[in-house]
Amino acid sequence: VALFDGFYVPAPKDRLTRSTMPLSAALLETFHAIVSDNGFITDKGEMAPFLEESRNRFESSADLVLKPKTTQEVAEILSICNDNDIPVVPQGGNTGHCGGAVSDGGVLLNLSRLNKIRHVDPANASLTVEAGCILQDVQKAADEHNLLFPLSLAAEGSCQIGGNLATNAGGIHVLKYGNMRDLTLGLEVCLPDGRIWDGLRLLRKDNTGYDLKHLFIGSEGTLGVITAASLKLFPKPKQKSSAFIACERINDLLDIFDKARACFGEMIYAFEIMPSFAMELVTKHIPDQKSPFAQTYPWYGLIELVSTTEQHPLQEELESFLSLLYDDSFIHNAILAQDMKQANAFLNLRESISAAQKKEGGSIKHDVSVPLSAIPTFMEETTQACQNLVAGCRVCAFGHMGDGNIHFNISRPEQMESYPFLKYWEEFNELVHDMVHKFNGSISAEHGIGKLKMDEMERYLPAVEIDMMRNLKRSLDPNNIMNPNKIIRL
């Protein structure tokens, strides 16, 4: 039991069972010959930054850190590891929340030097980049050709495209553009035995056999090492309109989303919701944040629209939409952003919730999704069940309603200190995830499984699904060298 970052954390339950014999001098020399000095780290102090884990949830250790600079080097490393039964943990920007890049002996394979943008093809609206490219650099490369790479998330300045692929990253524009899987045209992968699969297609239509890229996307490095990817680019939106709305009930927000979808379709850039309590936390704890409204309301929503045409009367359409909502009593109030500054202020309110909640003391968090139609009942029943577990706990359930993705977070009761509340961590997890399961939802909407949720995944997924995953892992990585004990245990 440990407290970190305001959170209670149960001790890690599993360790790697493989032998922890140190690597022989001969093997070390072989690795050194592949990557040379700049890519070879065995000094404990120099290894330390690579062994940090963002939430201090897991201990990480490695025999050595290797930083290959080419796909060929990755392939040679894997071949040796496979022949010598050495575990390999691929690591990108190391920004994940579920311990997917934590190692326990063996080779920590850091991809940050494999970071070339190989090719941009504006006419095909695609680019090909290496796994170690930082997400923001990929966005910039697209922007230089007046195109958009739409993946966008909080860690974009440090996370790498290989990690985004390995975890099928989501972020704030999934509603319009899909998640990382939907943005991928092709992959280059080093298989566990050291063979290189060149699947860097640039095609929107290709039905030649099984679509293998989908096996590797979201597999968190357990089936091979993604070394490069071909990605889709999009035309850049030319205008944006934003509105902040206030409602009585979550059901109203669902109805409003339904109407917005019918009216605006794929022009919807974001549809976010937050309860009164979230607004209270943000305005209390975050400097310069204030509600756009003079009074408080039970629920708030943020609607963002974009259009690729300049002539489209987007602002006028959103204004009429809001008028109709008001006339039909779906909303108490609404403000249409008059400029980008105000639009950004609306978005900042929504994006400050996590930071604000941290300042309110102990909280227990869940990254879940349910079918949109189930959101109101799921919210109501789960909130009630949380109250039954710890009376006075304060639910802060907010997020990407358009994707059905709710961050169902629970703050301590006002009269309870953080630590006694956080002791309910596992009970709240089970309660919330049981509810998610009841409503056919997902216990990991966008963060993945890693080490953190292996047991829970096995608890909720059908046994036959777990069995298929195990079967796939065994057939693609028979020696179990690739990121062992992540996602699924053999």
Added chain:
Amino acid sequence: VALFDGFYVPAPKDRLTRSTMPLSAALLETFHAIVSDNGFITDKGEMAPFLEESRNRFESSADLVLKPKTTQEVAEILSICNDNDIPVVPQGGNTGHCGGAVSDGGVLLNLSRLNKIRHVDPANASLTVEAGCILQDVQKAADEHNLLFPLSLAAEGSCQIGGNLATNAGGIHVLKYGNMRDLTLGLEVCLPDGRIWDGLRLLRKDNTGYDLKHLFIGSEGTLGVITAASLKLFPKPKQKSSAFIACERINDLLDIFDKARACFGEMIYAFEIMPSFAMELVTKHIPDQKSPFAQTYPWYGLIELVSTTEQHPLQEELESFLSLLYDDSFIHNAILAQDMKQANAFLNLRESISAAQKKEGGSIKHDVSVPLSAIPTFMEETTQACQNLVAGCRVCAFGHMGDGNIHFNISRPEQMESYPFLKYWEEFNELVHDMVHKFNGSISAEHGIGKLKMDEMERYLPAVEIDMMRNLKRSLDPNNIMNPNKIIRL
């Protein structure tokens, strides 16, 4: 060597190598007990319609045809087949072009009675349907809730959703909505050993382990039987604008698509191209079809835009776009459809090409895709190479430019009869597919591999990719009962 439907066809090269011992009376009775009279066919005459193959390319035979009515029945059938080493060929509407539903002894599993629409969830914009549902019925079920299921293709009145999934069907709206894979939220699958995997998720965000549905989509029934699917629905477009344009060069069409994408983004509903020769064939052979233009031009394009908002000045925007194209000399001429009738007439021109080409005598067809940026050079070099092979042959390369999907078809020279020309079938296949390969394209853009393209797939894909596919097939279907000798040979 045989002629069918105007096409020369090489004799089938492979047959199933498994024993052709007739099924025992006891096994037949076991199958009968599962599906009862209405689902059990052994009479040769009654089996005949199920053994037809759309292009008469392959002979098909079966010990019996089974038509299960529930997922449970499918599971029981597979379990028995697996235990007794009986091959199973799943069959939907039997409209495929590559022989994927052809059987060679064993059980032909026709899914047409498994055709319930299980559930429509308008607020979640999704529905759950069984594999035997006809595509048009799925479209109608969505329409009844004022939503759109966007998959649309020529066979929509008879093809089934299970076949659409098994082949990852494309069709005319891929550019805007993606192919079948992109429209799928979850699957229910019977595994070869008779276990049922309930993966009928309704979620847009779910990162719990490997995404197994993508293994089955596009696997043409070789890994299991898809029995039901949860599919995405979309808001219905409220207006549409169409224009028919005339250009000098294919390069101009590529530039115009690039500009249209930047201007209109996801409002582009279709972007189709056709050469002068295609227009000549359509107006010559198809009654009531005539060119919108008084004179002929080297290339034509069809642009369709849609919007979900009624207020958007779509027609005006398309008109200004065309004016700019004309001013900048990208087009010789353009006509903006003034009503739906004219818009449909434009689309009919494009959709009549296949029928018209058939009436011109022997032709050799290819369903290929290349990166958009490669289209002009690919077209030019391949056309020249075709001329070198058979002087005077007439290339009719048209299709979905927006997807990079070109139907590269070649008609006999005017002075050559069909039969002597069609003897070049395999040489043209190799020539065109070698060119596709050179430009990093796909030899099967939307029709799949089936029996037809197994050898060619093995010729062009990387060996490591073929090896992974074989590995997957072996691990998921160790007894090789599922649609054996399709996609990949073991």
